[in-house]
Amino acid sequence: MKIVIAPDSFKGSLSAFEAARAIERGIQKAFSDADTLCLPVADGGEGTLDTLVAVTNGQKISVLVTGPLGKKVEAEYGILGDGKTCVIEMAKASGIPLIPREELNPLNTTTFGTGELIKQALDDGFTSFILALGGSATNDGGAGMLQALGLSLLDEKGNKISTGGAELAKIHSIDLSEFDERIADCKFLIASDVENPLIGPHGASHVFGPQKGATPEMVSILDACLAHWADEVEKVTGVHLHDSPGAGAAGGIGGAFQAFFPSRMRRGIDVVIEYTGLQTALEGADLVITGEGQVDFQTASGKTPMGVAQAALLKNIPTVILAGSVGKGIEALYQYGVLSVHSIINKPMELKEAMENAGELLENVAEQVVRSLFYQRNKIKFPTV
Structure with a gap:
């Protein structure tokens, strides 16, 4: 049996x-x-990196990055057994487990550390990526990640804004001139089971914000911030993220991948099933x-x-x-x-x-x-x- x-x-x-x-x-x-x-x-959430590395006899690389509240944390990315594919689990750098429950605040949390992980992997020569999006503590639309990779988000005076979900309201323009050009030559497979749009009653802020510490008032603020972010992104990329399925994944970072990366999204569990050989x-x-x-x-x-x-x-x-x-x-x-x-x-x-x-x-x-x-x-x- x-x-x-x-x-x-x-x-x-x-x-x-x-x-x-x-x-x-x-x-x-x-x-x-x-x-x-x-x-x-695993299904694209916490544990995905460990599972994929283990079943392919890969390895993990430690990196010091910016945590979700700006403090340095020890994170890691994985290398699959083929030696060519990099696995990044955003929870390692930008996840809820990194913050004491009483300090959860998606108005302030950032995905900057996830961007630093990607940058380090690019520096190490990787061009094929699997991104596991579950477990994030963030609601910044992936802006922090993009900032870490050279994207400049400017206020009406031309100054760079800070990080965090609330900062999105200050964006007046987006400068792509220093965005890491290596990204265009890479492949990004986004592992996520979330099909929610970026904004609205089924969007990132309303559905996932409360579990990241958002009060009802914060949810309204965050949703408005993401709507403004989506407007600004559409101006420079032509990509309409507002109601795009999957754009609301992990506080909107799914939308950042859709707009700024050569990427495709798959259910996290399907990615893991493929690599583990479950069938x-x-x-x-x-x-x-x-x-x-x-x-x-x-x-x-x-x-x-x-x-x-x-x-x-x-x-x-x-x-x-x-x-x-x-x-x-x-x-x-x-x-x-x-x-x-x-x-x-x-x-x-x-x-x-x-x-x-x-x-x-x-x-x-x-x-x-x-x-x-x-x-x-x-x-x-x-x-x-």
């Missing part, structure tokens, strides 16, 4: 690799003869187990469990999802080949306790799921009285 184990990370508690091993231990408790294959995955790994499998920290109605928008289930469904293999917590709307997942969804929480407990014991909890629920499924196939012996 072959079981493919393909989870994402359980944020704050388990990496995708640790989650996979915990699930494997649970399976082995229930069914020691199972043929298990651990294939940790090949699924050959001959009887079950797939995937999971992540939170599963709810948003999961069906292209997050890891849905992407894995879709890949398995193509081969008529059922998928079980294990999650730290299960929210509303999971029934939407059943049409994609998901057999069932299980929370790993086995008793009332505080979030801190659940996160500290996530490995054990995941192991236990994996064991119970496999026991219930494979008893029906006579793979687990039931004791006789």
